[in-house]
Amino acid sequence: MVFAALHRIYAGFFNPPQAPKRDDAIRFGLLGASNIAPIALITPARAHSEVIIAAVAARDRSRAEAYAKKHDIPIVHSSYEDLLNDPTIDAVYIALPNGLHFEWALRAINAHKHVLLEKPSCSNAQEAKTLFNHPLLKAPNAPVLLEAFHYRFHPAWQTFLSLIHDNTMAGPVKDAFAQQYAPKGMFSNDDIRWRYDLSGGALMDFGTYPLSCLRQILREEPTEVLQAQGRFDLPSKPGTQDQPAEQAMTATYKTESGATGHLVADLATSSSWIKALPGFGWPKCKVELEEKDLGSSDGETRSVKRTATMWNHLMPTVYHRIDVEDTHTIRRDGKVVKTWKEPQSLKAYSWSPEDGRRVTGEDWWTTYLYQLHEFVNKVKKRDGSGVWVDGQDSIKQMEAIDRTYEKAGMKLRPTSTFKL
Structure with missing residues (x-):
């Protein structure tokens, strides 16, 4: 291993x-x-x-x-x-x-x-x-x-999505959580990520990943930002009124169907033990699904409730794990007569032949190489894996970012004056 x-x-x-x-x-x-x-x-x-x-x-x-x-x-x-x-x-x-x-x-x-x-x-x-x-x-x-x-182009992420959008064993998404961290000190105090005038900020950097993850997991665009809060650790520049961009952002979203999603993005994470030291946390997405009715027979009804967690979706080539737990319940006359859990852990470093994808890949292929293959396929007008990020998706991503900043009481990043 x-x-x-x-x-x-x-x-x-x-x-x-x-x-x-x-x-x-x-x-x-x-x-x-x-x-x-x-x-x-x-x-x-x-x-x-x-x-x-x-x-x-x-x-x-x-x-x-x-x-x-x-x-x-x-x-x-x-x-x-x-x-x-x-x-x-x-x-x-x-x-x-x-x-x-x-x-x-x-x-x-x-x-x-x-x-x-x-x-x-x-x-x-x-x-x-x-x-x-x-x-x-x-x-x-x-x-x-x-x-x-x-x-998004790596088989591990697509496998994770297939497990939470599996209509045979999974109900609709009820609640989702996505996190992205960078340790304190990874970026210097004068890094361009902290410059508002260059559209910096935690949500505009690492935060784009958990937001993108939540949007795909929920399969609905968030219609409401329930909560959003930025954290500012850096002081304004001496002698100026410039406010640095946020070093961390937390937010909670709600869709029209009532599902919720929680985002944590922190580019200066401190240790939970000693705040002066850097902290670390794996990129992580966790999903809780609604209980799904699997039918009834002999006066008994059976249902299943799934939870799924993906560890390190950002760099899955190095290591990743997808944990799935299905809780089965049998009821008679509305009362629980039996319940049991079926856990499993999966990995997907390359496409399985059963996936029917036009790109197979190798275990060592990075997310970037999978992405590059799809970019080339699109330029060459060829079929590929079927994974893509279209323009409307990118627009909706930026709309969600804007709404998050508005809820946090923060200014939107500045608009360019450039015109062709």
């Missing part, structure tokens, strides 16, 4: 098998010399025969040159505009500060480039509606635009 985990980590994140490149491979350019690109795109691209990381541009050319040398990227452009004007580039990966996503995604699709866009897609719902409903994306042979919620 330990050897298998080490192999998955080594092959998935550090040294994947090198795939020979096809002549029609998609040539990617990177907007920004970001810290996330190596794990999110550069390394996965090595294992994909139809992807080449061909160029990079950064605000500082010397930084871009050093980045290109480190990651064997052949072309360095002096500006983002120069990269978008490069006719040899087919697609761009945008991992700029959140506040720049809207502008450069719009510029990229106007330049007829496919776009893999880091989450959150935009700063607010107004920007998201403008971007994803833009006429450029409605035209024939329009560029592909994908908000990079990578965890």
Whole structure:
């Protein structure tokens, strides 16, 4: 088990098998010399025969040159505009500060480039509606635009969803909980995540994941935010009125059917024992389902109530576990005569042949590699696993973020003034 985990980590994140490149491979350019690109795109691209990381541009050319040398990227452009004007580039990966996503995604699709866009897609719902409903994306042979919620593409997450949306053994969702933590000190006090003007904040960073999870688990958009509260640990800058973005956010949502969802996102988690020390918690989603009637015979009725928990949906290649517990009950004349529990634990590192997916995958494939395969399939107009994040989904995600900030009594992230 330990050897298998080490192999998955080594092959998935550090040294994947090198795939020979096809002549029609998609040539990617990177907007920004970001810290996330190596794990999110550069390394996965090595294992994909139809992807080449061909160029990079950064605000500082010397930084871009050093980045290109480190990651064997052949072309360095002096500006983002120069990269978008490069006719040899087919697609761009945008991992700029959140506040720049809207502008450069719009510029990229106007330049007829496919776009893999880091989450959150935009700063607010107004920007998201403008971007994803833009006429450029409605035209024939329009560029592909994908908000990079990578965890959704992994078989583990889809297996988890199938277990809670199983109509044969599971009732409707009653209550859901999703958490995402980063230990205190992981991000410095001057990190751009704390800059409101760049659309930072816990909900706009790690918080996008548990919110996305809740929306998929509930299968309904939250119609009401029952509670939302941000935590601010950093002081305003001396001599200014600038308020840093929140370091943590908690929220509770309710759907039209009455199901509830609870979100915890903390980018500066303290130890539960000593507050001065960093804390840690696995990414986690837990779901309680309504009791389901399985029918009756001989005067007895049988029902089942399921709970399901997924551990580490964000990095399932390293390790994950899906715990399911079904509580069965037999009643006669409304009285319980027998009850028992059936627990099980599952893992899904690759698609099962029984899934009927067009992408099989390997145990060491990361969420990012699964995502990249689907992006390529979409560009090449091929069927794949069937997993995707469409534009309306991205708009609804930003609408839920806006409503959360409003409930917390906080300002929405600022809207870009850029127009084509």
